[in-house]
Amino acid sequence: MSYNTSSRLSFTRSPRLFLFLITGVVLLYGVIYPNLEVVVTSLQRDHQWTLANYREALSQSAVLESVLTSLGVSTLTVLFCALVGIPLAFLFERYSFPARRLFAVLAALPLVLPPLVGTVAFIFLCGESGILSRLVQSALRLETPPWSLRGWTALLLFHTYTMYPFFYVLTGAGLRRIDAGLAEAGRSLGAGSVQVLFRVVLPQLTPSIVAAGLLTFMTSMASFSAPLLFGGSVRVLTLEIFTARQRGDLELALTETVILAAFSLGALIFFQRYEGTRRFAAAAMKGTGRRLKPITSGKARAAAVVCGVLFATLLVLPVATLILVSFAQDGRWTTQTLPPAYTLANYARILTEKDASEVFVNSLSMSAIAALAALLWSFCVATLARGKGSRVWKRLLSLLVLVPWALPGTVVAVALAEAYGKPSPLLRSYVLIGTFWILPVVYFLRFMPLVVRAVQASMEQLDPALEEAAGSLGARWWRRFRRVTLPLVWPGAAAGTLLAFVIALGEYVASVLLFVPSNRPVSIAIASELRDFNLGAAAAYGVVLMGIIAVSMIVAARFERWRS
Amino acid sequence: MTLLSLKNISRRFDSTPAVADVSVDVERGEFFGLLGPSGCGKTTTLRMIAGLETPDSGTIEFDSNDITNLSPERRGFGMVFQNYALFPHLNVFENVAFGLRARHKPRAQITQQVTSALELVQLPNYEKRRVDELSGGQQQRVAIARAIAIEPALLLFDEPLSNLDVTLREETRGELRELVNRLGLTAVYVTHDQEEAFALCDRISVMMSGRILQTGKPRELYEHPVQLSVARFLGRNNLIRVVRLSSSKSAVGEFKTLEGDHKLHLPIRNDDLAPMNKPCFLAIRPEHLLITRTNVRSENVLPARVREFNFAGATTSIKLDANGLQLESLVLEPDSLAIGDSCFVTLPPERLLLLNE
Numbered sequence: 001m002s003y004n005t006s007s008r009l010s011f012t013r014s015p016r017l018f019l020f021l022i023t024g025v026v027l028l029y030g031v032i033y034p035n036l037e038v039v040v041t042s043l044q045r046d047h048q049w050t051l052a053n054y055r056e057a058l059s060q061s062a063v064l065e066s067v068l069t070s071l072g073v074s075t076l077t078v079l080f081c082a083l084v085g086i087p088l089a090f091l092f093e094r095y096s097f098p099a100r101r102l103f104a105v106l107a108a109l110p111l112v113l114p115p116l117v118g119t120v121a122f123i124f125l126c127g128e129s130g131i132l133s134r135l136v137q138s139a140l141r142l143e144t145p146p147w148s149l150r151g152w153t154a155l156l157l158f159h160t161y162t163m164y165p166f167f168y169v170l171t172g173a174g175l176r177r178i179d180a181g182l183a184e185a186g187r188s189l190g191a192g193s194v195q196v197l198f199r200v201v202l203p204q205l206t207p208s209i210v211a212a213g214l215l216t217f218m219t220s221m222a223s224f225s226a227p228l229l230f231g232g233s234v235r236v237l238t239l240e241i242f243t244a245r246q247r248g249d250l251e252l253a254l255t256e257t258v259i260l261a262a263f264s265l266g267a268l269i270f271f272q273r274y275e276g277t278r279r280f281a282a283a284a285m286k287g288t289g290r291r292l293k294p295i296t297s298g299k300a301r302a303a304a305v306v307c308g309v310l311f312a313t314l315l316v317l318p319v320a321t322l323i324l325v326s327f328a329q330d331g332r333w334t335t336q337t338l339p340p341a342y343t344l345a346n347y348a349r350i351l352t353e354k355d356a357s358e359v360f361v362n363s364l365s366m367s368a369i370a371a372l373a374a375l376l377w378s379f380c381v382a383t384l385a386r387g388k389g390s391r392v393w394k395r396l397l398s399l400l401v402l403v404p405w406a407l408p409g410t411v412v413a414v415a416l417a418e419a420y421g422k423p424s425p426l427l428r429s430y431v432l433i434g435t436f437w438i439l440p441v442v443y444f445l446r447f448m449p450l451v452v453r454a455v456q457a458s459m460e461q462l463d464p465a466l467e468e469a470a471g472s473l474g475a476r477w478w479r480r481f482r483r484v485t486l487p488l489v490w491p492g493a494a495a496g497t498l499l500a501f502v503i504a505l506g507e508y509v510a511s512v513l514l515f516v517p518s519n520r521p522v523s524i525a526i527a528s529e530l531r532d533f534n535l536g537a538a539a540a541y542g543v544v545l546m547g548i549i550a551v552s553m554i555v556a557a558r559f560e561r562w563r564s
Numbered sequence: 565m566t567l568l569s570l571k572n573i574s575r576r577f578d579s580t581p582a583v584a585d586v587s588v589d590v591e592r593g594e595f596f597g598l599l600g601p602s603g604c605g606k607t608t609t610l611r612m613i614a615g616l617e618t619p620d621s622g623t624i625e626f627d628s629n630d631i632t633n634l635s636p637e638r639r640g641f642g643m644v645f646q647n648y649a650l651f652p653h654l655n656v657f658e659n660v661a662f663g664l665r666a667r668h669k670p671r672a673q674i675t676q677q678v679t680s681a682l683e684l685v686q687l688p689n690y691e692k693r694r695v696d697e698l699s700g701g702q703q704q705r706v707a708i709a710r711a712i713a714i715e716p717a718l719l720l721f722d723e724p725l726s727n728l729d730v731t732l733r734e735e736t737r738g739e740l741r742e743l744v745n746r747l748g749l750t751a752v753y754v755t756h757d758q759e760e761a762f763a764l765c766d767r768i769s770v771m772m773s774g775r776i777l778q779t780g781k782p783r784e785l786y787e788h789p790v791q792l793s794v795a796r797f798l799g800r801n802n803l804i805r806v807v808r809l810s811s812s813k814s815a816v817g818e819f820k821t822l823e824g825d826h827k828l829h830l831p832i833r834n835d836d837l838a839p840m841n842k843p844c845f846l847a848i849r850p851e852h853l854l855i856t857r858t859n860v861r862s863e864n865v866l867p868a869r870v871r872e873f874n875f876a877g878a879t880t881s882i883k884l885d886a887n888g889l890q891l892e893s894l895v896l897e898p899d900s901l902a903i904g905d906s907c908f909v910t911l912p913p914e915r916l917l918l919l920n921e
Contacts, residue, residue, distance in 0.1 A: 465649035468616050471636040472643040473663030473714060483662070487653045 015477065016387070019380045026377060027400050030445045033426055034419035035261070035403070038411075041418060042254045053255040063240060063252075067259060070237040073152070074220035077159040081216050084160060085167025086209065088311075092168075093175040097295045097304040106312050111165045112499075112549055113319070114506020116225045116523050117542040120530060121318035122158050123149065123229060124325045124539065131321055134337045150232030158226045161318075163219055167212040174208030175201075207274050214271040218264050222408030224509040229530075238410045238509070245414070245513065257414045261407055268406035272399060319546065326539035333535075346540035356525065356537075360544070363521040367504035370443035375497045377448060378455040383481075386459055405449035409509030412446055417514060436519045442510045447500035454496020458489040491559040498556040502549045567592040567750050568613065568718060573622030575608055582608045584774040585622070590752060595744060597765030598754045601797065605774040606754045607722055613752060614720050615639050626718070637666070642711030643720040647727065648703050650695040656682070656706055657691035663714035681713040682706075684743060701732050708740070712747060719744065719751040725760060737763055758798055762786070770794050792919045795847045802853070802891050803919075804828070804846045811840065817918070819846060824889030828864050830916040847917040850881065850894035854910040855901070864911040870901050884909055 045052050057063045092104040110118065126132045127149040136146045178201060186196040224238040231239065237260045244253040295301050326346055328339030350356040381401060385394050404412055420432035432438050462485065470480045508523035515524050522545055529538035568590040575583040583605040590596045598606040611617040613624065615636030624632045631639060642663075650659050660678045669677070682688055685705035695703060704724060711719060724740075725733045741764050744751050755761050761768050762782040769779040778785060778794050789795035796803065806828065810818040817832040828846060859865060868891065872883035880898045884891045884907075891909060901907065 463647065463649060465645045465647060466651060468614075468636070469643065469645055469649040469710075470651075470662065470666075471616070472614055472639070472641060472720075473710065474637050474640065474666040475662070476637055476666075479666055484651055 016384075019384050022377065022380050023384055023397070029426055030441070031400050031403050033424075034412075034415035035407075037419040037424075038254055038261075038415045039258055042251070042258045045251070053251050057252055057255045057259070062235065063256060066235045066237045066240040066256075069234055070221055070260070071263070073155060073159070073223075073234070073236060074217050076156055077163060077220040078213050078216045080156060080160040081164040081167050082209070082213065085164040085212065086171050088164070088168050089171035089175060091304075093172050095293050095295050095304070097301055097308070099305065099308060103308045103312055106315050107168050108165050109315055109319075110162045111169070112502055112553055113162065114503075114508070114523065114542075114545060114549075115162065115223070116508040116526060117322070117506055117545060118162055118318065119158065119225045119229050120526060120538055120542055121322040122154075122161070122226075124535070125318050125321040126154075126157075127230070131324075131337060134335075138337055148232075149230050151234055154230045154232070155226055155234055158230070159220055159223065162226075163216045166215045166219070167209070170208045170212040170215075171205060174205045178204050210274045211271055214267045214274070218267045218271075218406055218408075221260065221263055221267075222410070222509070224408070224410060238408055241410050241414065242513070253414060254418065257411050261411045264406050264408060264411070265403065268399075268402055271406075272395075272402070322539050322542050322546075325535055326543045328536045328539075330534055330536045343536075346536040347544075350525075350537060350540050350544070359520050359522045359525040359541075362519050363505050363523075363545075364548075366440045366519060366521065367443060367501050367507075369440040370447065370504050371451070371497045371501035373440075373444050374448035374451040374500050375455075375493060377444075378451040378493065378496070381452050382455045382459050385456060401452050402449050404445040405447070409442075409446060409507070410513065412442060413510035413513040416442060416445075433514065434516055436516070438514050438516070439511060439519045439521065442514060443504040443507060446507070446510060447504050450500045450503070451493070451496045454499070455489060455493045458492030459485070461492075462488055495556040495559040498552050498559070502552045502556075505548060506545055565592050566590070567594075567627060568752070569625040570609070570613070571623045571625065573609070573612060573619040573624065575605075575612060575617060575619050581774050583612070583619070586771075586774075586776050587622075588769055588776065588779065590750060592750055593748060595741065595751045595753065595764055595766045597761040597768035598752065598771055599758060599761040599765075599768050600756065600771035602756055604771045606756075606771045609771070610720055610722055610752060610754045613718075614641055614643050639718075640714065640716060641718045641720055642714055642716030644704075644707050644711050644722065644724040646723045648707040648724075650703055650706055650710075652696060654695070655691070656687070656693045656695060656698070659695060659706055660710045660713050662710065667714070677713055678709075681709040684712065684747075685709045686739070700728055701736065704728060704736065708743070712743075712749070716749070719749050721751060721753040721755075723755055724753075726755075726757070733760070740764065770797065772797070788917065789847070789919070792845055792847075792921055795845075795917070795919055800850050800892060800894070801847045802850060804848070804889065804891075805843055806846050807843055808840050821889055824866070824887040826866050826886065826889060828911060828913075828916065830864075830913040830918065832918070843921075845919045845921065847919055848911055848915050850892045852912060852915040853884075853891060853893040854912070855882065855884075855893055855895065855899070856908045856910065857899075859908050860910060862910060863913050864916075865908050866911070868907055868909045870903050870905045870907060873898065873901075873903065 042053050043049055043051070088107060092100060092107065113121075124130050126147075128145045128147070130149065133145045133147060133149075136142070137144075140146070182204070183196050183200055186200040187193070191199065222238060223236070224242070227234060227236045227239050228242070237256060241253050241256045241260065244250075244256060295304050325339065327342040327344070329341040329343045329345070332341045333339040381397065385397055407415075416438065417433055420427060420438075421434075423429045423431060432441065466484055466488070467480055470484045475483065506523055507521065508527065511521050511523055512527070515521060522541055526538050526541045526545075529535075529541065566589045568588075570586055570588045572585050572587055573583060574581065574585055586605075586609055588596075588609075598609055600606045608617060612619050615631070615634060615638075619632060622632075623630055626639070651662065654662070657678055660681055661674050664674045664677055678691070679688075682690060685708050687702060687705050687709065690698075690702070690706075695706060698706065704727075707724070725736055728736060737760060753761070753764055765782065767779065767781055768785060769776045770785060771777070772793055778790050780788075785794065786798055789798060792803070795801045805822040806819040807822065808817060808819055809827075810816070815832055816829055819828045819830070820826070821828065822843065830846070854860075855868075859867075866886040866889070868884040868886035870882060871885045871890075874881040874883075879894050879896060882893045882895060882898065882901065884893060886909060893909065
């Protein structure tokens, strides 16, 4: 029998106060103040409260169009991602066939591909002068490239490629949680397999699928690199904000930022509600595990493997292209299908030239600072969220923590720039914008929710009786934390921290708005090489970045395995 | 001498009362039981004794000191959890040594105390084993060793045997009782299993819906439940709905059963228990019914028909129908009775217990 209560295993008073203080200060400075500042500024003109900014913004057809375009792109993205991700999850979770595990791991690959690097790889592969289009052009002896990678099709293709893993991963996790006995019960009551799918399995998956849909929607609304590089005439909201800022039209930028943020926060609130209902699937956890259904017929087996290989190729092709191009000699690759000459010069340049290699030091150090800070902070938040306190308060805490993650990078950057680009009541005369520290702060804010989530998830798996047992054996809070909680939570926390680190490494969206010469990150270097048509160098940067990410992910997977 | 004393403690969870006005005194050296169906508040009571919950009102005293608001780590009570709560990342030795390390005991003493605790629970030389390699019964013993290693002032058990299978449960029960006796410890034991509570405990409080209904020695509770719900909860009972016919002054009460319309007589110990013409209950244990083939000349004999046999090894339960009144009897030998046979059932007056709703 268990009671859903926070036990009164006490801290001595001071550490709890300390945790409160840290959490409060970070939320105030990082989340509440900057976003409030943006909203307030967008509602003012010459220190007068007014809706004029909104009236003006919404009367411009360009702004209205970009809002509608963003919504349209995102809705279609959700649809396509669901069509790819859900069947894939069923395939990998329900059937066994040769090399299933390899394909299953590969399927989640786009999740850790930095959006900018993915975009660049896509351009090299299927852009107007990409390898695929050259292949088709030379095969059909066409005068002009067979297609141009611009507009809706390109955008949706790329979004589907990078975001279907949300559906794949969450549906897969949902399927694993469903008690196989329920489906068997359904069958024994006379329901056919289709009926079981629709009346037993899918209703239980709904929370996972809705959560995936909202995640995809938010990510797609926030998408920036892809529309920037091959959106063509498709003008989405993030791009509008960026160009408005570049033009110096700060008021319009702020107003658009609030509009974009409103959509993302709306999605977040729905997301949180569905997160809560996910529990009912977990509640029925006592039961038999499902055995994978082997595909036995020879033909079906072959078909499954062929599909798998095809799918894996599709997934790996952009990455392979990037590696290939990174060895291409710049300037020599003109009309040939594949680069004619190969060289190590690109790598030599980016790794030896001081200006070029410095960006790695910058990115690595800034991401590490942000990730470690996030780890420490996550323990504060998770401990507070676990302790006693009213439910309303805890909900508010977790909502506030999730806000910077739900907000598009553009919004976070704009808000920080607005709040700390001038002397502020919170920082007095210190101006954060323009210093080295602005990017670590942004990375921390954008990706700490991932770490908080990981730490909280690990803590939830922890049997509360363990801490109670430690308490009854005479251990004070610090010993309980050090000897019981930390060793058990550590693997999950470390994996979450590494994930945040990896994603911060390739961050572009917020960096491009806030970087200064002293903290130029890798992503900015890639973009500027691309602008100068140093394709090889841009690709080489991307490959090195992916290399670091791959190593980190392997380490993270070790941690995960350790945990189980 | 009273060691632990709960005084009018109450606890609510989100406005539903889990424990309501519970008062209990536990003597030094006593093995005390909290018995009740699941959800009756017994675990919450135990957790309040351990300090894992705080009562909303009332006080808890230990050795004449108020410990109501003392945090669990300062109480020095050993607790054995239902799921054992062994630390999965520590081996057996470190699990048992946990509380000693928290007390900063010297290393040599820790080793010695852990070894002797493991010997006490009959797990010598298990120090280096991982806890997830152990069987359920062994994990259980480690949990007990961990709790007794700190030489607790009070030992608390939260349904510690409920995860074991039946034979192991009975075996461990005996060992547990012996161990606590040998160490001269005071224990509070929570269980929903009446047999377990009877076998282990010196005294038991029966809890239901957050309240203590009756406290007493196992035999007292079984033979003289003071309330209908206690009679219903502890073992099997024939509960017969009756109305009192005789006046409240007479020493022998006369009752009419609502089913079957029989007349039953019994000596009245307490007059105000049963006012005239108000429905109440007579309780009698199945093993106290006497079945005979022929009518014996004594009080409270009812003609009946055998309805059902349930063979359960040592005993056999016989269900009887006495003109609509359903009775159950427990016998050692079914005496060649068959279903449908007529017989006579005697309800000895001294075995009948008068209870109010």
